[in-house]
Amino acid sequence: xxxxxxxxxxxxxxxxxxxxxxxxxxxxxxxxxxxxxxxxxxxxxxxxxxxxxxxxxxxxxxxxxxxxxxxxxxxxxxxxxxxxxxxxxxxxxxxxxxxxxxxxxxxxxxxxxxxxxxxxxxxxxxxxxxxxxxxxxxxxxxxxxxxxxxxxxxxxxxxxxxxxxxxxxxx
Amino acid sequence: xxxxxxxxxxxxxxxxxxxxxxxxxxxxxxxxxxxxxxxxxxxxxxxxxxxxxxxxxxxxxxxxxxxxxxxxxxxxxxxxxxxxxxxxxxxxxxxxxxxxxxxxxxxxxxxxxxxxxxxxxxxxxxxxxxxxxxxxxxxxxxxxxxxxxxxxxxxxxxxxxxxxxxxxxxxxxxxxxxxxxxxxxxxxxxxxxxxxxxxxxxxxxxxxxxxxxxxxxxxxxxxxxxxxxxxxxxxxxxxxxxxxxxxxxxxxxxxxxxxxxxxxxxxxxxxxxxxxxxxxxxxxxxxxxxxxxxxxxxxxxxxxxxxxxxxxxxxxxxxxxxxxxxxxxxxxxxxxxxxxxxxxxxxxxxxxxxxxxxxxxxxxxxxxxxxxxxxxxxxxxxxxxxxxxxxxxxxxxxxxxxxxxxxxxxxxxxxxxxxxxxxxxxxxxxxxxxxxxxxxxxxxxxxxxxxxxxxxxxxxxxxxxxxxxxxxxxxxxxxxxxxxxxxxxxxxxxxxxxxxxxxxxxxxxxxxxxxxxxx
Numbered sequence: 001x002x003x004x005x006x007x008x009x010x011x012x013x014x015x016x017x018x019x020x021x022x023x024x025x026x027x028x029x030x031x032x033x034x035x036x037x038x039x040x041x042x043x044x045x046x047x048x049x050x051x052x053x054x055x056x057x058x059x060x061x062x063x064x065x066x067x068x069x070x071x072x073x074x075x076x077x078x079x080x081x082x083x084x085x086x087x088x089x090x091x092x093x094x095x096x097x098x099x100x101x102x103x104x105x106x107x108x109x110x111x112x113x114x115x116x117x118x119x120x121x122x123x124x125x126x127x128x129x130x131x132x133x134x135x136x137x138x139x140x141x142x143x144x145x146x147x148x149x150x151x152x153x154x155x156x157x158x159x160x161x162x163x164x165x166x167x168x169x170x171x
Numbered sequence: 172x173x174x175x176x177x178x179x180x181x182x183x184x185x186x187x188x189x190x191x192x193x194x195x196x197x198x199x200x201x202x203x204x205x206x207x208x209x210x211x212x213x214x215x216x217x218x219x220x221x222x223x224x225x226x227x228x229x230x231x232x233x234x235x236x237x238x239x240x241x242x243x244x245x246x247x248x249x250x251x252x253x254x255x256x257x258x259x260x261x262x263x264x265x266x267x268x269x270x271x272x273x274x275x276x277x278x279x280x281x282x283x284x285x286x287x288x289x290x291x292x293x294x295x296x297x298x299x300x301x302x303x304x305x306x307x308x309x310x311x312x313x314x315x316x317x318x319x320x321x322x323x324x325x326x327x328x329x330x331x332x333x334x335x336x337x338x339x340x341x342x343x344x345x346x347x348x349x350x351x352x353x354x355x356x357x358x359x360x361x362x363x364x365x366x367x368x369x370x371x372x373x374x375x376x377x378x379x380x381x382x383x384x385x386x387x388x389x390x391x392x393x394x395x396x397x398x399x400x401x402x403x404x405x406x407x408x409x410x411x412x413x414x415x416x417x418x419x420x421x422x423x424x425x426x427x428x429x430x431x432x433x434x435x436x437x438x439x440x441x442x443x444x445x446x447x448x449x450x451x452x453x454x455x456x457x458x459x460x461x462x463x464x465x466x467x468x469x470x471x472x473x474x475x476x477x478x479x480x481x482x483x484x485x486x487x488x489x490x491x492x493x494x495x496x497x498x499x500x501x502x503x504x505x506x507x508x509x510x511x512x513x514x515x516x517x518x519x520x521x522x523x524x525x526x527x528x529x530x531x532x533x534x535x536x537x538x539x540x541x542x543x544x545x546x547x548x549x550x551x552x553x554x555x556x557x558x559x560x561x562x563x564x565x566x567x568x569x570x571x572x573x574x575x576x577x578x579x580x581x582x583x584x585x586x587x588x589x590x591x592x593x594x595x596x597x598x599x600x601x602x603x604x605x606x607x608x609x610x611x612x613x614x615x616x617x618x619x620x621x622x623x624x625x626x627x628x629x630x631x632x633x634x635x636x637x638x639x640x641x642x643x644x645x646x647x648x649x650x651x652x653x654x655x656x657x658x659x660x661x662x663x664x665x666x667x668x669x670x671x672x673x674x675x676x677x678x679x680x681x682x683x684x685x686x687x688x689x690x
Contacts, residue, residue: 025215025230054230056364058283062350085690114283117307117343129689138211140227152690 014049015068017123018157019060021053022075028082028133028146031153032073035129038154045161061111066120069127071160073153076130083145084132085153087160089125127160129153172196174653188629188668190641192659194650199659202638202645204629206501213488216619221247221588221611222371224619228607229365231621234669237272237356238600239607239621240369241265245439246607247371250594255437256584261373263572264359264582266431266445267386268369269598270569271360274393275352276601277515277562278401280667281555282345288661289408290338291328304340324655329411338407341400348396355389358382373583378576386573394566397559405559406540409552416543419551419662421644422510423453425517426627428461428606430599431565439597445568446561446599450506451524453549458524462507463597466606468622469503471634472496479634484595484608486620503630503639504622512640513603513627514666519557520548529567533560554665590614600624602667628666641666 018039024030036052044050053060064070078086090112115122131153135143142150174194193201212231216224225243229236244265248254257265296312298305330338359376360366368376376382409416429448436442440463450459468486470479474497477487483504491497505511522530523545537556538545547553589611596607603624610618630639638646644662651658 023230025212025227052365054236054365055232056234056236058279059234059349059353059364061346062353080688084688087689113311114346116311117304118346138214140215149690156689 013066014047016048016071016161017051017063017067017069018048018071018073018161019051019053019063020073021055021060023055024140025138027135027137027139027141028131028143029075029136030140031075031131031133031142031146031150034142034147034150035073035153035157038150039157042154042158044158048161058111058114061114061118064111064123065115065118067123069125070123071157072126072128073157074128074130075133076128078130078132080132081145082132082134082143083149085149085156086128086130086132087156088128088130090128129156129160173200176650176653176656176659188625190645190659190663192645192656194653197649197651199645199648199650202642203498204501204631204639204641204663205499206625206629211488211490212621213486213619216616219616221250221592221609221614221616224607224609224616225369225371228619228621232623232669234276235272235600235602235605235623236365237268237360237369238598238605240366241269242596242598242600242605242607242621243609244369244371244596245598246594246596246609248594249437249439249596250592250609250611251371251586251589252592253372253584253586254439255435256586257373257432257435258581258584260378260576260580260582261584262432262435263576264374264376264378265369266572267569268356268360268366268374269431270565270572271352271356273565273601274397274562275349275356277558278345278349278352278396280558280601281401281405282342284667285555285661285664286338286342286404286408287323288657288664289328289412290330290342291335292323292339292342294328294332294335295339297332298336302336302340304343305336308339308343324657324660326652326655327657330407334407334411338404341404344396344400348393351389351393355386355393358386358389370583372586373581375583377582378578378580380578383573383576383578387570390566390570390573394563394570397563397566402559402563405555406537409541409556412552413541415551415661416541416547416553417550418648418658419554419644419665420453420549421512422640423549424450424506424509424511425452425520426450426461426506426511426513426604427518427521428463428597428599428604431568439595445565446518447522447525447527448597449521449525450511451521453546456520456524456545458521458526463595463606465507466622467505467508469505469633470497471503472631473499473502475502483606483620483622484593484610484618486608486618488620499631501626501630502622503633504627505633508635510630510633510637510640510643511627512666513624514554514557515561515601515603516548516554516557517603518599519561529564530560533564551661551665554667558667588614602669603627625666625668629668641668 020032020036022030022032176192189205191203192199228239228243361368368374429444431445433443448461467480474494476491477489592611594609598605606622608620628640
């Protein structure tokens with residue numbers, strides 16, 4: 001496995017990136033990073049990089065560009081019970097704009113849009129796994145419901161990568 | 172006639188900051204800057220291993236993790252009693268990591284956050300030439316993908332079509348330059364975006380000839396961009412918008428902790444630093460020494476019930492969300508009882524007042540170019556110019572420092588964890604003075620406080636009712652078109668605000684997510 005946090009030249013870049021984003025200081029907000037930490041302990045197929053993106057937004061642009069596939073894991077406000085997991089693509093959703101939607105929340109999408117301007121282009125396919133958070137106060141630990149969701153998301157990511165037995169989808 | 176204008180969020184992508192102004196008869200009568208996120212980091216750190224502070228504080232902010240890692244390391248150096256033992260390689264590599272961060276951050280600020288208030292990206296829709304970069308932006312806009320370019324106002328775009336097009340092409344080129352600066356940082360910083368190389372005592376990454384060469388050549392490319400593209404673009408914007416040399420002056424007091432160490436004196440306040448330490452004022456540009464004991468944080472208008480007017484080392488963080496008269500989660504830091512601006516302009520003015528020759532030469536050159544006096548520096552454009560000149564100063568110095576590294580020699584001092592200790596880490600983030608304060612009791616963190624640059628610049632009123640620097644810069648400003656208040660965003664953005672940070676939860680709108688549920 002290649003460690004995505006070591007910035008590789010475009011030519012040496014793995015075709016698939018699994019990116020976890022979020023702030024680990026705000027409990028469930030950091031679930032994406034926690035999933036990456038769990039994935040580091042798992043055997044992964046060739047050509048897959050893991051990246052702990054933390055709360056960096058625009059600084060991630062160059063990590064996204066030129067990938068065949070990008071899998072994002074993030075906390076997502078879906079109005080469901082804590083720990084609920086969703087799989088969607090950016091095209092599935094209306095991201096809106098204007099009032100009520102902080103541009104800060106758009107960081108990742110801005111990153112994708114900016115990657116569009118670079119010579120090696122945006123990722124050709126983007127899949128997002130979202131986890132409904134419960135607790136967003138200051139603290140390093142996940143709430144029990146979201147902690148329990150981490151292993152489910154790990155399984156789903158592995159399936160998405162074609163590494164697991166459940167779904168035979170090859171990337 | 173009275174209008175209320177709210178700009179929220181204002182930092183174009185980064186941060187949670189709200190600016191509310193009351194405009195009366197076309198002028199800002201009152202401005203209020205408020206931060207939206209409760210500062211609770213201190214609560215996480217209490218009771219933990221002191222070394223954790225260095226890893227955890229990096230996560231405060233998605234924009235400035237590098238700077239927090241350094242301020243924290245300095246505080247731990249002092250608390251562990253090893254501040255005098257940092258080997259030369261360790262000191263230099265810390266400076267190179269921070270320098271790379273200044274370069275990428277300042278380029279980001281100008282091209283990707285601020286320039287869009289002056290450069291009309293939409294005008295590229297009329298482009299009919301063959302430049303592949305401009306055509307890619309044109310294609311981008313035609314597809315309606317405007318995300319990185321909004322919010323934007325309509326009207327006051329003054330650059331000629333040629334200058335405008337060149338600036339748009341440079342916007343894209345600057346993305347590649349930021350990548351290069353990140354790669355350069357990673358040569359010695361290891362992992363990005365959260366570097367693992369900076370530790371108490373120095374750094375972990377050893378020096379090899381290969382790394383020195385790799386760093387040096389990346390830096391040379393960046394220096395060419397800074398000299399031939401970045402600084403000329405800032406000057407081109409300044410020529411077209413010269414009235415912004417007279418707008419947004421602010422409080423007129425400037426403070427710098429200093430950064431980029433030139434020695435390892437055990438007392439931070441005695442260290443020689445490339446970015447010098449001190450204060451000065453717009454009234455006389457006289458250099459004054461900095462005494463960190465004179466820093467206090469007021470919470471009279473902040474949503475905390477804990478004590479007001481405390482030194483950060485004694486700081487407390489007890490929230491009171493509905494406090495009467497409280498309108499911000501940001502505290503109000505003050506120095507010697509006065510309001511102070513921090514950031515590149517403050518650093519450049521402090522160095523200018525102290526007579527630092529390279530700074531004098533560069534600043535006087537720009538002033539001569541515009542036939543302006545130093546008072547022009549206390550302005551929106553003064554901040555942009557200071558940021559660009561600082562980028563050059565730092566990049567030029569880094570080219571000398573990297574060649575002073577000695578392969579095979581140590582990069583880090585050894586230490587044993589103390590049971591008791593106190594430490595102060597004063598440093599400069601790209602956007603201004605950053606301070607960390609730690610106290611250790613029984614081998615664990617008893618208290619940890621961070622005062623970040625934007626708390627200085629975007630602070631609310633203090634206990635005496637005096638507005639913060641951004642609030643002062645806005646008040647009195649003429650707003651020509653209240654539907655497109657260019658003056659206000661240009662003033663605020665010139666400070667490069669960034670509020671620590673980062674609930675960035677994805678919140679899609681108008682769509683039922685439940686149908687995508689998989690677990």
